[in-house]
Amino acid sequence: QKEVEQNSGPLSVPEGAIASLNCTYSDRGSQSFFWYRQYSGKSPELIMSIYSNGDKEDGRFTAQLNKASQYVSLLIRDSQPSDSATYLCAVGGGTSYGKLTFGQGTILTVHP
């Protein structure tokens, strides 16, 4: 069974700093990787997807994928208090084609 592991945190960073969130996965055949942000009491919201090794940047967010090491990370530059949320890593493809497996999420707190 595919597993996706995240450090549950909480991860606390000061405003303006870089927040680094990490995720590892067990299925080597996985092909698609996603980061969702979930505010308290709300539904998950897609913020990044990545499919190829390397970095993908979108505004203050950078997703990094290393398939050989089976990890994916999310960097948030110039962190803001509004970034405080739970970040969910999701992995698709491989043995569960068409479905996503989610990690338990990392709680991020950005303090002024």
Next chain:
Amino acid sequence: DAEITQSPRHKITETGRQVTLACHQTWNHNNMFWYRQDLGHGLRLIHYSYGVQDTNKGEVSDGYSVSRSNTEDLPLTLESAASSQTSVYFCASSPDRGSETQYFGPGTRLLVL
């Protein structure tokens, strides 16, 4: 605008009652999913569907059922509600099996007394 909606948003029921949670999407997506989210367990897949008349069990399907009679709707039924089914339920959809990006509904908070 296309969207995915869930109803009711909040539900209180009693043990043993049958409960149906609705999910409706207007994106014309083939794939629809039901998850439950509990503290310490993250999002767990209950049932999913890749198209009309197609339904599949997820990792925590016991006590739940779904049916897919059209593209837009995937209702989730709790046959006989149990206190262990108190949770937040999310519906999600994705275009097709080649695109795994999922978009979530607002969720339903269910309390079983």
